[in-house]
Amino acid sequence: MRYAIAVARTRHFGHAANECAVSQPALSQQIMMLETVCGTPLFDRLRSGVRLTPFGRDFVELAKAALSASEALDDFALRRKGKPNRPIRFGLIPTVAPYLLPEIFPALTDHLPDLKFIVSEARTESLLEGLGDGSLDIALIASDPPAGGPRLVTALLFEDAFVLATPSAEPTSEPVSLEKLPPDRILLLDEGHCFRDQTISACRLEGERSTRTFAATSLSTIVEFVANGQGVTLLPQIALRKEASDPRIAVHRLDDPHAGRQLALVWREGTPLGETFEAIGDVIRKSRPNAQA
Structure with missing residues (x-):
């Protein structure tokens, strides 16, 4: 279901595979198995990419609801621990990732050694969609989240x-x-x-x-x-x-x-991992690169 949602969002099997940190053949095979189970295609394969079939649109909406419920169960179980039992899915915008990651990733590993990360790069709209459907845990963006999306906590990092x-x-x-x-x-x-x-x-x-x-x-x-x-x-x-x-x-x-611009971390409101995400923000603030003109 996560793979199907990623393909629906990116409209491209290769981009979806990168986002999900799997190979494109592996993702395509899983989508084909899903379509076999459903008995009908989820996507129309086009030269320029893919698009959802009418059945696929309905399926993806139901899949989002199912994954959201799954995330809620995870959150319920984690409230007593306050620590993730899986890697944190961390998304960054393309005008930040190549410049900030070399500085902050070693610092995150040193200061928060118990945490593991799956890092992806995407534009702001895709990152916010990922937070909304549960495919991302936190995102680093450089603009205010638009109204009408998921309720988010914003932790300002630096100018x-x-x-x-x-x-x-x-x-x-x-x-x-x-x-x-x-x-x-x-x-x-x-x-x-x-x-x-x-x-x-x-x-x-x-x-x-x-x-x-x-x-x-x-x-x-x-x-x-x-x-x-x-x-x-x-x-x-x-x-x-x-x-x-x-x-x-x-x-x-x-x-x-x-x-x-103001860089900020955002995550879904109500997550039991809020303190962990605040700690990530503190490490990023302290390890920000000192750019040289």
């Missing part, structure tokens, strides 16, 4: 300020005024990334202007374009050690001290 990355050969005076940046030179992540929305807001690119800029799938791709003189971009402070080490890149302070 992650933005800086401007430009080609090093391009003269730029500091501090940089974002309002004066030519919109057509600002490189953005593609749709669905919260960092894209934060950049659009900081640079005031609302409306049609936000659709006229280049969109990439990762910050590393954008930085390579900047290094080749094809534009400028905002970078979060935690990404500087990895993304700004190229001598072709120059990093500049902004004149807006509020340009940045």
Whole structure:
């Protein structure tokens, strides 16, 4: 049922397999066995991915309810112990995971040796869906959870300020005024990334202007374009050690001290593991990387 829910959410067998930490053949085999038991397909296999059949839509909704009940039983049993008897399923957004994990994961292992983790990377919407259907225990995000979803506890971690990355050969005076940046030179992540929305807001690119800029799938791709003189971009402070080490890149302070994002841990309200998740948050705060410009 977890595999079916993951495929329904990602609309892709490979992405679902990565999210569930299994091989794609293993996940596909389990889905086929499930469809055999049900006597009908759950998914239509398309060239561009998969989509739920009408039966599959109903099945997934019932599966979510069944898994939620299973999670409730787990929670009931754990209330007396306050510690998980399985790995904690920890999701992070793509503009945080590659920069923060190398710092925090060793610290979590050292300070909380009794805990085991299954780590996954996904966009904010998918992480919140995972918290809602029970496939994730905690998530590290950089935006406020929208209303209407599961009731969540939010533990603030730290502010992650933005800086401007430009080609090093391009003269730029500091501090940089974002309002004066030519919109057509600002490189953005593609749709669905919260960092894209934060950049659009900081640079005031609302409306049609936000659709006229280049969109990439990762910050590393954008930085390579900047290094080749094809534009400028905002970078979060935690990404500087990895993304700004190229001598072709120059990093500049902004004149807006509020340009940045707030990183936070979120988990479902009422979980018996709240104290454990608070401890995880404390370790992350103490082990945050000191980014170097």
